[in-house]
Amino acid sequence: MLIIADDKIPFLKGVLEPYSKILYLPGASISNKEVKNADALIVRTRTKVNEKLLKGSKVKAVVSATIGTDHLDISWLEKNNIAWSNAPGCNSGSVKQYIASVLANLELKGFSLQGKTLGIIGVGNVGSKIISVGEAFGMKVLLNDPPRKEKEPDFPNTDLNVLLQLSDIITFHVPLTHEGPYSTYHLFNDTTLLMVKRGCVLINSSRGEVVDQQALLKGLNTGIINQAILDVWENEPDISLELQNKLLFGTPHIAGYAVDGKANGSAAAVQFLSKIFHWDLDNWYPQNLPSPANMVITFDEKDDGINTQLAKAILKTYDVSEDSRRLTQNPESFEYLRGAYPVRRELHCWTVKMPKECEDLKQRLSLLGFRIKQQ
Numbered sequence: 001m002l003i004i005a006d007d008k009i010p011f012l013k014g015v016l017e018p019y020s021k022i023l024y025l026p027g028a029s030i031s032n033k034e035v036k037n038a039d040a041l042i043v044r045t046r047t048k049v050n051e052k053l054l055k056g057s058k059v060k061a062v063v064s065a066t067i068g069t070d071h072l073d074i075s076w077l078e079k080n081n082i083a084w085s086n087a088p089g090c091n092s093g094s095v096k097q098y099i100a101s102v103l104a105n106l107e108l109k110g111f112s113l114q115g116k117t118l119g120i121i122g123v124g125n126v127g128s129k130i131i132s133v134g135e136a137f138g139m140k141v142l143l144n145d146p147p148r149k150e151k152e153p154d155f156p157n158t159d160l161n162v163l164l165q166l167s168d169i170i171t172f173h174v175p176l177t178h179e180g181p182y183s184t185y186h187l188f189n190d191t192t193l194l195m196v197k198r199g200c201v202l203i204n205s206s207r208g209e210v211v212d213q214q215a216l217l218k219g220l221n222t223g224i225i226n227q228a229i230l231d232v233w234e235n236e237p238d239i240s241l242e243l244q245n246k247l248l249f250g251t252p253h254i255a256g257y258a259v260d261g262k263a264n265g266s267a268a269a270v271q272f273l274s275k276i277f278h279w280d281l282d283n284w285y286p287q288n289l290p291s292p293a294n295m296v297i298t299f300d301e302k303d304d305g306i307n308t309q310l311a312k313a314i315l316k317t318y319d320v321s322e323d324s325r326r327l328t329q330n331p332e333s334f335e336y337l338r339g340a341y342p343v344r345r346e347l348h349c350w351t352v353k354m355p356k357e358c359e360d361l362k363q364r365l366s367l368l369g370f371r372i373k374q375q
């Protein structure tokens with residue numbers, strides 16, 4: 001048996017070898033020639049899994065160690081009886097930390113978040129975790145997810161245009177889709193630009209093509225949009241330098257790249273194949289995940305306001321401005337920066353040591369997912 005695996009998926013080496021021959025290849029270079037004799041594929045977003053790749057092969061199963069599925073031609077896979085899966089929710093905690101870090105930076109730059117409105121478009125695994133980030137900073141939170149509203153009549157949906165008009169910060173967490181009533185390709189465009197509250201902040205960490213970059217540029221050039229933060233871009237890795245220069249932060253598609261998110265993705269991939277090929281890895285999970293040396297945060301800046309304290313705690317776990325700086329220095333290193341990503345652990349891995357009297361701060365830190373130790 002032969003499995004082809006993307007060589008950038010961590011924690012896999014040695015795990016599947018007792019069950020199959022494994023060929024590790026760079027994701028973008030996996031082609032029909034290599035795949036011909038494979039039984040299964042383990043991919044990331046960089047491998048387009050479609051008829052061109054799989055035609056004439058004996059592949060029986062494809063798994064992507066990612067949340068997104070827009071690189072998989074699902075209808076072709078299903079028509080050809082090829083079992084497939086992604087890793088739902090795997091790095092949602094990592095994206096939560098990314099958005100928390102963006103908000104923390106905004107707070108410390110003087111964009112006071114208390115009482116402002118956060119509009120979340122797409123409220124699935126990631127979007128639902130962003131609600132508590134907004135609430136922790138004392139923001140009002142509006143949600144837009146028409147597919148959920150259709151299935152769950154009680155879902156508190158805000159019409160897209162209303163959300164755009166009322167939100168000080170708009171953040172996208174939708175899948176990239178090109179068809180159907182809820183298609184998201186260029187969901188943000190010239191028309192929706194005219195709906196937003198003047199001076200708003202736009203964040204996109206979903207897929208680049210959800211936001212029409214020309215419309216975003218127009219928004220930034222005219223002041224309709226005050227600041228924009230992009231983790232995902234049209235035409236990755238060839239990003240628009242004109243746009244990059246106008247962003248508050250631009251990062252190389254790493255919002256989901258905390259160690260925890262990657263470990264969850266690898267585990268989901270292994271467990272999926274284990275069930276199909278009847279190995280005894282149905283509950284497999286990577287051991288000894290790498291961590292920073294010290295994951296304890298001590299609070300003593302009692303004079304800071306509560307949102308400043310929250311922001312400082314978040315930035316001790318992860319500062320998005322550092323990822324943005326690295327990409328600004330080397331925009332052509334987009335893929336390199338992804339491959340050589342430093343160790344980052346999600347918020348729930350960090351302990352905050354704090355004085356007993358700060359009950360409100362404690363609640364807000366808990367909303368963000370921190371472990372709390374009161375002294």
Ligand SMILES: NC(=O)c1ccc[n+]([C@@H]2O[C@H](COP(=O)([O-])OP(=O)(O)OC[C@H]3O[C@@H](n4cnc5c(N)ncnc54)[C@H](O)[C@@H]3O)[C@@H](O)[C@H]2O)c1
Binds near residue numbers: 068
């Ligand atoms: N930048 C990164 O590193 C990173 C990491 C993880 C996920 N992502 C992207 O974020 C997307 C969302 O992740 P998720 O785990 O929350 O996915 P999910 O499938 O759990 O949730 C997506 C939500 O979007 C909703 N939706 C679909 N079309 C919509 C529309 N037109 N308007 C509003 N809502 C709509 C769906 O109903 C669903 O609730 C992924 O598909 C992936 O593309 C990016």
Ligand SMILES: O=C(O)[C@H](O)[C@H](O)COP(=O)(O)O
Binds near residue numbers: 043044045253254255
């Ligand atoms: O869809 C996802 O899970 C994320 O976008 C993920 O971070 C993609 O990572 P990649 O497969 O490109 O390494």
